[in-house]
Amino acid sequence: MVSSQTSIPVLECSGLSYSIGRKSVLKNVSFSVFPNEVLFVRGMNGSGKTTLLKSILQHDKFKDRIKFPSFSPKLSYLGHDLGLYTTLSLEENLEYFRGIAGDCRPEDQIVSWLKDFRLWQRRKDPVSSFSRGMKQKAALVRALLPNVDLYLLDEPLTALDSEGESKARAVLENVLDTSSIIMVTHDPNFSLNAKFRLLELGENSK
Numbered sequence: 001m002v003s004s005q006t007s008i009p010v011l012e013c014s015g016l017s018y019s020i021g022r023k024s025v026l027k028n029v030s031f032s033v034f035p036n037e038v039l040f041v042r043g044m045n046g047s048g049k050t051t052l053l054k055s056i057l058q059h060d061k062f063k064d065r066i067k068f069p070s071f072s073p074k075l076s077y078l079g080h081d082l083g084l085y086t087t088l089s090l091e092e093n094l095e096y097f098r099g100i101a102g103d104c105r106p107e108d109q110i111v112s113w114l115k116d117f118r119l120w121q122r123r124k125d126p127v128s129s130f131s132r133g134m135k136q137k138a139a140l141v142r143a144l145l146p147n148v149d150l151y152l153l154d155e156p157l158t159a160l161d162s163e164g165e166s167k168a169r170a171v172l173e174n175v176l177d178t179s180s181i182i183m184v185t186h187d188p189n190f191s192l193n194a195k196f197r198l199l200e201l202g203e204n205s206k
């Protein structure tokens, strides 16, 4: 369902422009993210989707453009670099991130997600032994482990099979009960059973 909500946004971005060297990557980008909503960010390769997520992570540098009207939200990021220690087991990774993250989702929720993703039996194996899709699922669980207000997910369903994608959809809908998500996706048909908005970035790399 497309959102028509008028509550206070978690994040408000107005007129954000960003250049790398002489290349203009983001041109006058404006959008809002509301509580318990997902913002899908789409656009061609090179249109600035990853740059936008990284700009939000570095929001201190863009104080006049990226604002948090009600409170400064806690953020969690999943990028193309999956952010896992591949010589450690999945269980060790999650223990490590639980240790540094502070407030985290309950253990039983994480166990349930690992079972849904068929990772539970492999939790003691080094992440380096995982397939590409398994690494992606592990990285998604790692990113969603901290209990934060806003998740920044860059193509989080890359390499997932149809079962994995369906489970990931349920996990993301679960997360939206308490948080908001900005999700980069190339799939125009991807949807969640949640309120959503769309941000289409222009292609600036010609």
Ligand SMILES: Nc1ncnc2c1ncn2[C@@H]1O[C@H](COP(=O)(O)OP(=O)(O)OP(=O)(O)O)[C@@H](O)[C@H]1O
Residues within 6 Å of the ligand: 020, 023, 025, 043, 044, 045, 046, 047, 048, 049, 050, 051, 052, 204, 205
């Ligand atoms: N470190 C960098 N140095 C120079 N140019 C960069 C750098 N990072 C990104 N860019 C340029 O910024 C533009 C946007 O890149 P970005 O990764 O944000 O695009 P994207 O929309 O996420 O692309 P994709 O769909 O391929 O992941 C591209 O033209 C890219 O070449």
